Each structure stands twice: as C-alpha cells, then as structure tokens.
Amino acid sequence: xxxxxxxxxxxxxxxxxxxxxxxxxxxxxxxxxxxxxxxxxxxxxxxxxxxxxxxxxxxxxxxxxxxxxxxxxxxxxxxxxxxxxxxxxxxxxxxxxxxxxxxxxxxxxxxxxxxxxxxxxxxxxxxxxxxxxxxxxxxxxxxxxxxxxxxxxxxxxxxxxxxxxxxxxxxxxxxxxxxxxxxxxxxxxxxxxxxxxxxxxxxxxxxxxxxxxxxxxxxxxxxxxxxxxxxxxxxxxxxxxxxxxxxxxxxxxxxxxxxxxxxxxxxxxxxxxxxxxxxxxxxxxxxxxxxxxxxxxxxxxxxxxxxxxxxxxxxxxxxxxxxxxxxxxxxxxxxxxxxxxxxxxxxxxxxxxxxxxxxxxxxxxxxxxxxxxxxxxxxxxxxxxxxxxxxxxxxxxxxxxxxxxxxxxxxxxxxxxxxxxxxxxxxxxxxxxxxxxxxxxxxxxxxxxxxxxxxxxxxxxxxxxxxxxxxxxxxxxxxxxxxxxxxxxxxxxxxxxxxxxxxxxxxxxxxxxxxxxxxxxxxxxxxxxxxxxxxxxxx
Numbered sequence: 001x002x003x004x005x006x007x008x009x010x011x012x013x014x015x016x017x018x019x020x021x022x023x024x025x026x027x028x029x030x031x032x033x034x035x036x037x038x039x040x041x042x043x044x045x046x047x048x049x050x051x052x053x054x055x056x057x058x059x060x061x062x063x064x065x066x067x068x069x070x071x072x073x074x075x076x077x078x079x080x081x082x083x084x085x086x087x088x089x090x091x092x093x094x095x096x097x098x099x100x101x102x103x104x105x106x107x108x109x110x111x112x113x114x115x116x117x118x119x120x121x122x123x124x125x126x127x128x129x130x131x132x133x134x135x136x137x138x139x140x141x142x143x144x145x146x147x148x149x150x151x152x153x154x155x156x157x158x159x160x161x162x163x164x165x166x167x168x169x170x171x172x173x174x175x176x177x178x179x180x181x182x183x184x185x186x187x188x189x190x191x192x193x194x195x196x197x198x199x200x201x202x203x204x205x206x207x208x209x210x211x212x213x214x215x216x217x218x219x220x221x222x223x224x225x226x227x228x229x230x231x232x233x234x235x236x237x238x239x240x241x242x243x244x245x246x247x248x249x250x251x252x253x254x255x256x257x258x259x260x261x262x263x264x265x266x267x268x269x270x271x272x273x274x275x276x277x278x279x280x281x282x283x284x285x286x287x288x289x290x291x292x293x294x295x296x297x298x299x300x301x302x303x304x305x306x307x308x309x310x311x312x313x314x315x316x317x318x319x320x321x322x323x324x325x326x327x328x329x330x331x332x333x334x335x336x337x338x339x340x341x342x343x344x345x346x347x348x349x350x351x352x353x354x355x356x357x358x359x360x361x362x363x364x365x366x367x368x369x370x371x372x373x374x375x376x377x378x379x380x381x382x383x384x385x386x387x388x389x390x391x392x393x394x395x396x397x398x399x400x401x402x403x404x405x406x407x408x409x410x411x412x413x414x415x416x417x418x419x420x421x422x423x424x425x426x427x428x429x430x431x432x433x434x435x436x437x438x439x440x441x442x443x444x445x446x447x448x449x450x451x452x453x454x455x456x457x458x459x460x461x462x463x464x465x466x467x468x469x470x471x472x473x474x475x476x477x478x479x480x481x482x483x484x485x486x487x488x489x490x491x492x493x494x495x496x497x498x499x500x501x502x503x504x505x506x507x508x509x510x511x512x513x514x515x516x517x518x519x520x521x522x523x524x525x526x527x528x529x530x531x532x533x534x535x536x537x538x539x
Contacts, residue, residue: 017091020078020103022051022112028076029053029533032357034293034333035076036069037105040090042428044497045082049109049118052531053125055330058498059086060408060427062093063455067379068314069330072293073098080105080112086428089459097381117531120520122500123324128524129356129536130207130323134227135525136538139214141227144238147200151175157198158191160184162212162319165249171242171507173202173228173235178249181212182299182318185219185265186344187250189257195222202228202235204504206521208323215348220264233504233514244507251303253342261344269347272354272539275361276347277337282367285335293334297321298370299349300340306375310368313339314376318349325353336360341370357535383454391444391469393481403444404437404466408452409475411496417485419446419471419478426494427456430463433494442467450474 028035029052038057039046046056057065070077077099081087087104094102105112112118121127133139142150150157151174161168162181169178179187184201192199199221201212209227216225228235232242254261269276277285285294298309299318309315316328318338329336336358340346346362353360396403396419405422407414414424425433437443443466445453450473460468471477479485503513528534 017079017088017104018102019106021106022115025051025078025105025112026116026533029332030535032333032535033076034331035078036331037078037080038066038069038090038330039081040079040086040428041081041084042426042498043122043500047122047500048120049082049113050124051109051112051116052119052128052528052533053326053332054080055326056122057330058428059090059093060452060456062090063097063381064378064451066094066097066099066330067381068328070099070293071295071379072289072291072331074100074290075293075331075334076101076103078103078105080108082109116533117527119527121517122502123326124524125356125534126323126325127207127521128528128534129352130210131521131524132528132536133214133355133538134206134210137214137217139210139217139227140225141209141213141229142200143229144235144240147173147202147226147228147235148238148240150198150200154198156194156196157200159200159202160188160191160212162201162203162208164317164320167204167505168249169245169247170505171232171244172246173232173240173242176202176243176246176248178246180301180317180319181208181215181322182320182345182349183250183301184212184319185215185348186261186342187254188216188219188221189261190252190254191250192223193257197223199223199225200228201225203231205231205233205517208319211322211352212319215352218268218351219261219348220268230518231504233509233518237511237514237518242507251301258342258344262342265344265347269351269362272351274347274350274354277361277363277367279367281361282337282363285337285361293331294337295329295334296337296339297328298339299345304341307373308370309372309376310339310370311372312376313368313372318345321349322352322356325356325358329358334359338362339364339368339370341365351539355537355539357537380451383451384457386454386457386470386472389457389468389470390472392472393477393483396444396471396478397481397483403442403469404439405444405446406434406437406493407475408445408447408456410448411498413448414496415490417475417487418490419475420484420486421491422446422486423491423493424496426498427452427459429494430456430459434460434464434466436493440466442469444469444471446471446478447474449476 297316
C-alpha cells in the first residue's frame with residue numbers, strides 16, 4: 001500500500017527569516033564587501049538560472065560542504081530559492097551549525113531577476129572572465145580545421161591540454177600532452193625549449209584554453225601560441241576524431257627553464273599587483289580570520305599535495321581554481337592565500353584571481369613548510385546521534401527484503417551502483433517523494449558514506465510516519481563488507497536533476513547541446529556588461 005502525500009506528518013512551518021533585498025546584495029558585490037549567496041536548490045535548476053556570484057549548495061548538502069565554502073561563522077550569508085520553500089528550511093540548518101549572519105534573499109530568484117541579470121550554466125564568473133580576457137587581449141586562436149592542418153604538417157609543434165588529467169584521459173586531440181592550466185607557465189618552456197616551437201593550448205570548451213594561452217603570453221614566452229577555439233567541442237563539431245585513454249603527462253619539475261619561468265612570473269605578478277606575504281603578514285591574516293574570511297589553498301598538482309602540503313591548506317590546482325573558483329570559495333570578497341614551492345604557479349594563479357576581483361596573496365616555503373601528508377579533511381559537523389535508528393550492514397544483509405531502501409547519493413553515484421533494490425530520492429524532496437515509495441514498512445536511508453543520510457533523518461521524520469533507519473557507514477560500508485552493488489536496475493522516485501550534465505565533459509554529448517554551450521559562452525561578455533557587478537579588471 002502506498003501512502004498518500006497527505007497521510008504522513010507535515011513539515012513544521014519555519015519561523016520567518018531575516019531578509020535582504022537584491023539591490024543591497026548587488027551593492028555589496030560592487031563595494032567588494034564580503035557576502036556568500038547560496039542557491040539551495042539542486043544543481044540542475046541552478047544551472048538554468050541564477051545570479052552571477054551565486055554558489056550552488058543544495059539543501060541536502062549543507063552540512064557536507066558549507067564549512068569549507070564559508071569557513072568564517074560570522075560571514076554574511078544570503079540564501080535563496082525559486083519559491084520551493086528550500087530557503088526557509090535551510091536557514092535553521094545553517095544557524096544550527098553556528099553561523100550568525102544568515103538572511104533570505106527577498107523575492108528569491110524571481111525577485112532578483114527584476115533588478116539583475118540571471119545566468120545559465122555553472123562556474124559562470126570564471127567563464128565570463130575568460131571570455132572578457134579574450135575580448136580585451138585578443139588572445140590568438142585557431143579553428144579546429146586550422147589546428148588539425150597545423151598538427152598534421154608541422155613537426156615543431158606541441159599540443160598542451162589544459163584540462164584536469166582525468167578529462168584528458170577520457171578524450172584528447174592528436175599529439176595532446178596533459179599539462180593542466182596552472183602548470184603551463186611553470187612547465188611549457190621545458191616542454192618547448194625553443195621559441196620556434198608552435199604551441200597549441202586546448203581544453204574542452206573555451207575558457208581554459210583562452211586563460212592557458214594568455215598565461216603563456218603573459219609569462220613572456222616568445223613562441224607562436226594559439227588557443228584551440230572552442231576546444232574539444234569545436235574539434236568534435238568539425239567532424240574530427242578524438243583520442244581516448246591517453247596518459248601522456250609531464251610531472252617532472254623543470255630544470256633548465258626554471259629560472260626564466262620564475263623571473264617572468266615574478267615580473268608579471270608584480271605588474272598585476274599580486275601581494276607576496278612574509279611570515280608576519282601571513283600570521284596577521286590568520287589572526288584576522290575571525291573577522292575576515294580566509295581561504296588557504298595549495299595550487300600545485302594533486303600528486304604534489306598528497307606528498308606533502310602546509311597544514312590548513314586545501315588542494316586547489318591552479319588551473320581549476322581559476323576555472324571554477326566557486327567550487328572552493330563561497331564568500332565573494334574573501335581573502336585567498338595561495339601556496340606553491342616554486343614561486344611560479346601561485347603567482348600566475350593569483351594574477352588571474354586578482355584580475356577577477358579577489359584579494360589574492362601568495363606564500364612559499366620561506367613562510368610555511370609542506371609537511372602534512374594527510375589530505376586536508378572536508379570540514380563537517382559531528383554526525384547526529386542516531387540512537388536506535390542506526391542499523392549496520394550485517395542486519396540489512398540478513399533481512400534484505402525487510403526494508404524499503406532509499407539512496408540519497410548524488411544521481412551519478414546512484415546510477416553507477418547502489419544497494420540492490422534501493423530507490424533514488426532527493427532529501428530536499430522528502431515532503432512529496434517519500435510518499436511515492438512502495439509499501440508501508442520501515443524505510444532505510446543510505447548515502448555514499450552515510451553522512452548525508454544521517455543529516456537527513458530529521459527531515460525524513462517530518463515527512464513520513466513510517467519507521468526510519470539509517471545505514472551506518474552508508475553504501476561504502478556495504479561494499480567494504482564485500483556485498484555487491486546493483487548497476488542495471490534503477491528506481492527513480494525523485495527527478496534526477498541534482499547534477500547538471502556538462503556538455504563539455506564525457507564523450508556522449510549531443511551536438512546540439514555542445515553548440516548551444518559555445519553559443520552561450522560567446523554572449524557572456526555582453527551579459528557581463530549588462531549586469532555590472534563583477535569588478536573584473538583585465539590587465
């Protein structure tokens with residue numbers, strides 16, 4: 001018997017929250033004041049329409065991610081949705097974590113749209129900035145046909161793929177070598193020691209190849225340097241074949257070219273106005289972290305970070321940090337301190353972030369030592385005490401049909417494998433979707449590592465009268481006990497719009513989606529000008 005949507009408990013009406021007007025929010029952005037604008041809808045709806053500096057933080061992910069995105073508990077936070085009621089539910093959850101300055105955006109998304117531009121897609125500030133750089137600097141580029149002809153006839157040429165290594169391994173263009181964007185100015189001279197060597201920089205779409213190409217020009221390389229216009233999307237739309245599974249990458253530290261790379265990086269960073277901190281300056285920043293938000297980021301490769309990094313620094317490879325700043329930093333106006341052990345990568349990364357309006361400084365091994373081996377852990381509050389609601393893997397495995405299993409993992413994770421019989425439900429939609437589950441017996445909640453399920457238990461109790469249990473350790477504990485996952489059958493209770501499918505990642509994208517993405521990027525400069533809140537300044 002399936003319960004009707006009105007048969008279970010109803011969610012309590014939250015207390016009215018403090019509000020902020022869209023006009024005041026935009027004033028703060030223009031004044032470079034600290035403020036975090038958090039969109040608590042799922043990423044799919046967020047990708048269709050959101051304000052320029054909005055950061056996607058779905059309601060169900062708040063406890064899992066907010067402490068990293070907004071490390072200062074007194075930072076001003078603004079929450080919004082598009083009338084779904086998520087914002088009112090988010091405020092008490094954020095206040096319960098110790099945050100003290102939380103407001104709801106007056107009128108939500110539609111209210112904001114009456115006074116400011118709304119944008120599609122994700123990582124919009126970074127992509128808009130890349131387009132602005134090309135428009136102002138006239139960054140040289142080649143079409144896919146021009147690049148292919150040059151690759152086929154020119155022997156003295158290198159192709160540098162500026163994406164993450166995982167993306168490069170999925171697909172690449174011929175002769176491509178993986179050199180993620182933050183590494184380009186550090187390593188390009190070692191790969192192409194002669195200024196007569198032609199360099200083509202590519203990414204999946206546009207931004208990283210533009211920024212990568214311009215980075216090499218800014219860093220003083222005298223080579224002919226071109227961005228592959230529209231990246232692997234343009235290459236594919238032109239009918240050219242990509243290669244799959246390549247693993248060619250450059251990890252060795254530059255030797256012969258290092259002195260020149262360092263000298264030019266210093267000169268460019270000084271021209272842009274990048275601040276270099278000494279020990280006293282960094283100590284002052286840390287002492288002020290209670291009143292001014294501070295993010296400490298190691299911009300080297302993930303491999304170098306894993307081998308040793310300064311205490312308190314998160315891994316944020318420089319190219320991705322410029323490309324997707326909002327994945328690490330939730331507070332516009334925050335201070336950023338970037339670390340490397342070579343003096344090149346942090347300066348070049350900070351030079352871009354400074355032009356994007358961030359207060360970005362750099363430090364090196366003269367200030368902090370990369371002595372920590374364990375990764376900087378994701379900051380999370382303590383899991384709630386589940387008491388009798390907790391259930392272990394052995395009990396579930398012993399009676400697998402006794403439970404209606406609900407998997408709260410992100411949809412790609414659920415699709416790749418879940419506990420047999422598990423249903424996909426988004427925690428944000430408990431009020432409507434738990435009632436759609438079959439049967440009337442006990443429900444067992446699970447998630448990737450069990451944390452999201454534990455935090456979601458209280459919300460689930462307000463949405464159903466059925467008995468609720470939480471799998472301790474989540475699906476990871478299930479697989480650790482050598483139980484199989486189901487990969488063929490899927491039970492989608494909630495609409496899986498929690499993750500936006502990027503048309504520039506993977507190999508199964510429709511041509512229409514790829515072309516629409518390129519068309520969208522090309523109009524970003526005009527939309528950026530209309531909005532007028534970015535504080536971007538291209539040197």
